[in-house]
Amino acid sequence: MTKDINILGIETSCDETAVAVVRNGTEIVSNVVASQIDSHKRFGGVVPEIASRHHVEQITMVLEEAVRDSQLSWDEIDAIAVTEGPGLVGALLIGVNAAKALAFAKQKPLVGVHHIAGHIYANRLEEDFQFPLLALIVSGGHTELVLMKDHGNYEVIGETRDDAAGEAYDKVARMLNLPYPGGPHIDRLAAVGEANIAFPRAWLEEGSYDFSFSGLKSAVINKIHNAKQRGEVLKDEDVAASFQESVVEVLTSKTLRAAKQYQVKQVIVAGGVAANKGLRASLETAFKQVDIPLLIPPLHLCTDNAAMIAAAGTIAYEQGRRSSLDLNANASLLLK
Amino acid sequence: MNILAIDTSNQLLGVALLKDNQVIGEVVTNLAKNHSVRLMPAIEKLMNEVDMTPDQLNKIVVAKGPGSYTGVRIGITTAKSLAWALNIPVVGVSSLEVLAYQGKFFNGLICPFFDARRGLVFTGVYQWQADQLTSVYEEKNMLMVDALEKLAEEGKEVLFLSPDIAIHQEAIVDALGDLAKIPEGPYHLARPANLALAGLDKEPGETHTLTPNYLRLAEAEANWRQAQKEKQQNG
Numbered sequence: 001m002t003k004d005i006n007i008l009g010i011e012t013s014c015d016e017t018a019v020a021v022v023r024n025g026t027e028i029v030s031n032v033v034a035s036q037i038d039s040h041k042r043f044g045g046v047v048p049e050i051a052s053r054h055h056v057e058q059i060t061m062v063l064e065e066a067v068r069d070s071q072l073s074w075d076e077i078d079a080i081a082v083t084e085g086p087g088l089v090g091a092l093l094i095g096v097n098a099a100k101a102l103a104f105a106k107q108k109p110l111v112g113v114h115h116i117a118g119h120i121y122a123n124r125l126e127e128d129f130q131f132p133l134l135a136l137i138v139s140g141g142h143t144e145l146v147l148m149k150d151h152g153n154y155e156v157i158g159e160t161r162d163d164a165a166g167e168a169y170d171k172v173a174r175m176l177n178l179p180y181p182g183g184p185h186i187d188r189l190a191a192v193g194e195a196n197i198a199f200p201r202a203w204l205e206e207g208s209y210d211f212s213f214s215g216l217k218s219a220v221i222n223k224i225h226n227a228k229q230r231g232e233v234l235k236d237e238d239v240a241a242s243f244q245e246s247v248v249e250v251l252t253s254k255t256l257r258a259a260k261q262y263q264v265k266q267v268i269v270a271g272g273v274a275a276n277k278g279l280r281a282s283l284e285t286a287f288k289q290v291d292i293p294l295l296i297p298p299l300h301l302c303t304d305n306a307a308m309i310a311a312a313g314t315i316a317y318e319q320g321r322r323s324s325l326d327l328n329a330n331a332s333l334l335l336k
Numbered sequence: 337m338n339i340l341a342i343d344t345s346n347q348l349l350g351v352a353l354l355k356d357n358q359v360i361g362e363v364v365t366n367l368a369k370n371h372s373v374r375l376m377p378a379i380e381k382l383m384n385e386v387d388m389t390p391d392q393l394n395k396i397v398v399a400k401g402p403g404s405y406t407g408v409r410i411g412i413t414t415a416k417s418l419a420w421a422l423n424i425p426v427v428g429v430s431s432l433e434v435l436a437y438q439g440k441f442f443n444g445l446i447c448p449f450f451d452a453r454r455g456l457v458f459t460g461v462y463q464w465q466a467d468q469l470t471s472v473y474e475e476k477n478m479l480m481v482d483a484l485e486k487l488a489e490e491g492k493e494v495l496f497l498s499p500d501i502a503i504h505q506e507a508i509v510d511a512l513g514d515l516a517k518i519p520e521g522p523y524h525l526a527r528p529a530n531l532a533l534a535g536l537d538k539e540p541g542e543t544h545t546l547t548p549n550y551l552r553l554a555e556a557e558a559n560w561r562q563a564q565k566e567k568q569q570n571g
């Protein structure tokens with residue numbers, strides 16, 4: 001029997017202070033997430049300086065809880081993995097500096113991890129990967145299609161040219177006076193509304209796997225404004241349903257086309273918007289028809305967490321990737 | 337007893353190691369370079385040079401601000417993570433207090449400060465009394481003109497210590513004339529060995545509760561509180 005690999009992961013790229021321990025890249029040993037969402041709600045979005053302040057207050061407490069929950073000794077922990085980017089730089093810095101201090105204090109290897117690689121590897125905590133695979137990442141900060149031919153090998157084949165899908169959700173939610181974060185509220189309204197407003201779909205050039213949501217966002221805003229001026233009554237539920245239909249249709253159809261073109265064996269959905277019921281339903285229907293297995297992680301692994309960072313870090317560790325003590329936070333790190 | 341002192345609260349990057357109250361190593365740079373990239377390598381290099389391993393450390397002292405929010409957080413995060421991992425105490429010392437250590441043999445008032453832009457400074461007033469550094473005016477984020485006006489009313493000699501002395505030197509001399517004492521370069525840079533000394537007789541609190549000494553609310557927080565206040569007054 002080969003020896004287990006236990007990786008401690010740290011994630012602080014946005015508004016969750018998270019630490020986890022993962023065994024062999026597939027099994028969660030402990031997973032602690034301290035969310036700041038209640039603190040940011042009153043501002044209608046994440047305030048970077050306030051996020052950084054919370055991270056520095058929380059970090060050692062979250063570390064302690066995750067290590068205690070793991071019931072492992074430090075001898076059994078093989079390496080420290082940490083999100084080095086992308087994200088809010090001030091927030092990332094807390095995780096990166098905590099990770100470096102731990103790596104030095106405990107004389108452990110340090111592995112920097114890309115946040116999106118983490119989101120993808122959240123799925124491996126549920127089911128092992130089959131290559132080639134296609135990952136659709138949808139969150140407040142990202143909308144990307146990533147092709148993977150092997151572990152640790154990432155090729156971005158499509159990405160957003162303006163807003164991330166989650167960002168568009170938040171802005172439309174604000175127009176409808178829904179509380180932050182707006183995504184789940186729109187999803188809820190959309191479920192009971194009727195998609196009877198024709199909003200545009202941004203397909204971009206033929207064959208492109210890129211996304212664009214700013215046009216859709218403007219169309220929704222204009223529709224609401226114009227209706228108000230004319231004294232027309234728009235049902236919020238219908239606006240939500242029509243907006244969501246546009247987003248979901250573009251995401252589903254591009255993902256499906258890419259999956260066919262690259263003849264992938266698996267499709268993975270990752271990121272906070274993967275929790276969206278409308279998107280899940282649409283993807284499930286589409287991929288059932290073509291018989292390609294679709295993996296969507298459970299809700300607690302869709303949103304930011306450190307188990308996903310430890311899982312992605314395990315592969316990087318096994319492949320011999322190491323970061324040195326001059327590791328820095330990189331707000332616009334590229335996925336390679 | 338081995339003590340590691342860390343200061344990244346302002347432009348200066350400082351690391352010091354004390355063994356049985358003797359300074360055995362110190363690293364100081366005063367450059368506009370990235371603390372996050374350079375702090376851990378500086379600690380590692382210094383410890384290698386004095387043949388000390390992390391598990392031989394007994395205590396950590398860190399400059400907890402005021403200063404650059406990001407810089408302060410890098411120092412505190414590193415310090416508390418090290419302390420937690422090594423299961424040793426950590427002490428936070430005000431960055432202004434560390435500067436005031438540089439005026440140990442001055443009898444009058446000591447005014448350390450850091451520039452906080454738009455005429456504002458982070459400052460406090462200290463005095464050495466019977467070998468003890470005591471706080472005369474509590475630390476605040478305030479306008480330099482207001483701080484100087486208050487000091488001028490005292491009619492006493494004041495030693496000014498600050499890496500940002502050049503920005504405010506003229507105003508200081510205008511306000512206090514001969515009562516203002518401004519030493520040359522090196523005194524304005526807080527030596528990490530002084531930070532270690534300042535932390536010697538401070539009682540360490542719980543590691544988890546060590547937080548930066550910002551002296552200022554986050555802007556969004558301040559605006560939000562103001563809006564709440566206005567709402568209450570109008571409603």
Ligand SMILES: [Zn+2]
Nearest residue numbers: 115139271304
């Ligand atoms: Zn994320």
